[in-house]
Amino acid sequence: MTDPTEPNPTPDTTPDLEALEAAMRRGLHLNADEIEAAPILTPAGQRRRRWQPLAAAAAVIAVAVGGAAMRWTGQTPDRPDPTPGAPNSAASADEGYAGWRLESYAGVQLRVPESWGWGGAPTSTGFGATGDEAVLDCAGKHAYVVPGSTKYEFEPKDTPFVGRPDFMTDMCVGSTIDLETSVDYVWLGSFAPLGVRELDGGFTAETVDVGGQRVTVTTRDPDLRDQIIASAAAVDTDDNGCAARLAQRVQASGTGSKAGFPDSLSVCAYRFGSKKGNGYLMWSQRIDGAAVAAYVTAVDHHSALYDPFGECSDPSQQLVVLRWGLGREWATTDVISTGSDCRQIAFGVPRGALLAPVNPETMGPLRSGWLRAYVPAGPDDLRLFKPMMG
Amino acid sequence: MTSDLGRPTAPAFEAWLAARQQSLTRFAYLLTGSQQAGQEAMQDALTRAYERWPSVSTTRDPESYVRRMIVNAHISGWRRTRRETPVPDPVRRSLTGPDLELADAVWRACAALPKQARAAVVLRYYEDLDYARIAELLDVSPAAARASVHRGLLALRDALGEINAEES
Numbered sequence: 001m002t003d004p005t006e007p008n009p010t011p012d013t014t015p016d017l018e019a020l021e022a023a024m025r026r027g028l029h030l031n032a033d034e035i036e037a038a039p040i041l042t043p044a045g046q047r048r049r050r051w052q053p054l055a056a057a058a059a060v061i062a063v064a065v066g067g068a069a070m071r072w073t074g075q076t077p078d079r080p081d082p083t084p085g086a087p088n089s090a091a092s093a094d095e096g097y098a099g100w101r102l103e104s105y106a107g108v109q110l111r112v113p114e115s116w117g118w119g120g121a122p123t124s125t126g127f128g129a130t131g132d133e134a135v136l137d138c139a140g141k142h143a144y145v146v147p148g149s150t151k152y153e154f155e156p157k158d159t160p161f162v163g164r165p166d167f168m169t170d171m172c173v174g175s176t177i178d179l180e181t182s183v184d185y186v187w188l189g190s191f192a193p194l195g196v197r198e199l200d201g202g203f204t205a206e207t208v209d210v211g212g213q214r215v216t217v218t219t220r221d222p223d224l225r226d227q228i229i230a231s232a233a234a235v236d237t238d239d240n241g242c243a244a245r246l247a248q249r250v251q252a253s254g255t256g257s258k259a260g261f262p263d264s265l266s267v268c269a270y271r272f273g274s275k276k277g278n279g280y281l282m283w284s285q286r287i288d289g290a291a292v293a294a295y296v297t298a299v300d301h302h303s304a305l306y307d308p309f310g311e312c313s314d315p316s317q318q319l320v321v322l323r324w325g326l327g328r329e330w331a332t333t334d335v336i337s338t339g340s341d342c343r344q345i346a347f348g349v350p351r352g353a354l355l356a357p358v359n360p361e362t363m364g365p366l367r368s369g370w371l372r373a374y375v376p377a378g379p380d381d382l383r384l385f386k387p388m389m390g
Numbered sequence: 391m392t393s394d395l396g397r398p399t400a401p402a403f404e405a406w407l408a409a410r411q412q413s414l415t416r417f418a419y420l421l422t423g424s425q426q427a428g429q430e431a432m433q434d435a436l437t438r439a440y441e442r443w444p445s446v447s448t449t450r451d452p453e454s455y456v457r458r459m460i461v462n463a464h465i466s467g468w469r470r471t472r473r474e475t476p477v478p479d480p481v482r483r484s485l486t487g488p489d490l491e492l493a494d495a496v497w498r499a500c501a502a503l504p505k506q507a508r509a510a511v512v513l514r515y516y517e518d519l520d521y522a523r524i525a526e527l528l529d530v531s532p533a534a535a536r537a538s539v540h541r542g543l544l545a546l547r548d549a550l551g552e553i554n555a556e557e558s
Binding site: 017020021023024025026027028029030031032033034035036254300301304305347353354 | 412415416417419420425442445446448449450455456458459462480481482483484485489492493495496497499500511512515516526527542543546547550
């Protein structure tokens with residue numbers, strides 16, 4: 001409405017922005033309504049580049065839901081055996097471990113304070129869990145990735161960390177296990193000898209056997225050490241719903257007919273050793289329903305614009321699988337290849353899979369320290385993955 | 391009808407296309423500026439959608455999905471060739487009077503735009519997408535998408551100005 005106290009403006013026939021927008025909208029619809037659909041040639045006969053069906057993934061990401069953990073409480077040299085049938089330590093951990101997170105590796109799970117970072121542990125030339133060759137330390141005693149940060153390696157050196165046998169850098173030291181440290185750490189898949197050892201600076205390292213896997217906990221705080229070790233358990237399926245081992249590589253698929261998203265799902269990252277087809281769990285995580293919805297939305301969107309790689313044929317040492325569902329009503333398996341030569345998501349839907357790119361948008365909802373810490377990057381995605389070495 | 395993960399159960403491709411072909415044809419026509427180019431982009435997208443139909447049909451919104459394919463086919467085509475083709479006259483069947491004038495003005499405004507800007511205008515005012523989504527589809531920044539749309543509006547203002555000048 002015109003302000004009556006203002007002088008009468010000069011008449012202006014130029015349309016304002018809103019009028020222009022309305023005109024554009026209406027004009028487009030008027031033009032569109034003039035068009036009748038023409039016959040469409042049968043798509044089946046058209047020329048098309050074809051993509052290959054998803055083959056063995058170079059490296060895959062997996063999410064799994066459900067599955068009760070079968071636990072075996074760790075037996076240590078100076079700790080009693082668990083009472084058969086008694087509630088296991090990992091189950092009771094939920095009560096006494098507020099602010100802690102689950103860490104899982106090759107059939108062993110335990111809990112550490114949420115603020116701890118991720119790093120490496122001495123590994124063998126057979127890449128850890130499947131090898132028994134000479135031990136190499138290609139990690140040192142510091143976190144390479146910390147929660148909430150996208151940096152790699154240049155983190156505060158005093159951040160406690162969970163280490164897995166892996167090559168975190170190309171600077172390796174061979175032959176002996178060196179436990180000495182200036183920060184607290186846990187080694188999963190440890191090659192250290194069983195038992196307790198006093199270290200410089202008031203640190204104590206304790207190595208226990210948990211279902212055939214060794215875990216080393218090193219800290220100045222005996223209560224913290226006890227708490228971490230008490231949370232350790234051997235599992236076939238961890239509390240994030242991830243199977244400790246994969247007998248064979250999986251393919252994306254989907255079944256069922258129920259609407260909606262699960263409240264949460266688990267991301268399970270597997271690594272394959274020298275024996276083809278046998279993968280062990282490198283890392284797992286549970287993400288919430290909002291993240292699931294964001295992931296599905298991003299994959300849906302990007303798959304429409306995606307030129308597939310074709311066949312990801314190179315068997316990789318890394319595999320991640322996303323498996324989610326609600327009981328018997330429906331289930332979906334997504335497989336994400338992260339090999340440097342072929343990175344893409346196979347997004348499970350009934351009767352097949354959509355292919356989508358691995359990029360910050362599709363990985364964002366799943367993204368966490370493990371991707372940065374343990375999945376090697378290709379040349380174009382250094383922001384998402386572990387930087388290339390060498 | 392929806393299925394797990396909010397994805398619809400799969401209708402047959404032919405039945406789905408029969409129901410949506412008119413809508414897709416109009417979208418492709420506006421996007422490309424010609425019946426032929428629209429048909430080519432649509433053919434390319436539908437061929438691809440057909441091959442992937444068991445998967446595409448179970449997305450939450452197959453039509454939006456295919457429209458994005460059409461955008462992609464159109465953009466890929468012009469990026470491959472980098473060749474501008476003359477824009478043919480618009481199809482006119484039933485419009486008269488002010489509606490015809492407005493439709494012509496909008497057509498001239500869009501024809502004066504680079505393909506990417508034209509796509510941005512169509513996505514904004516025919517598809518009602520926000521700038522972030524347009525930017526994603528066209529692989530440009532949201533600011534660039536907004537600038538393209540603004541450029542389209544300026545072109546329309548000029549076209550409407552010509553009409554006013556002729557009438558006065």
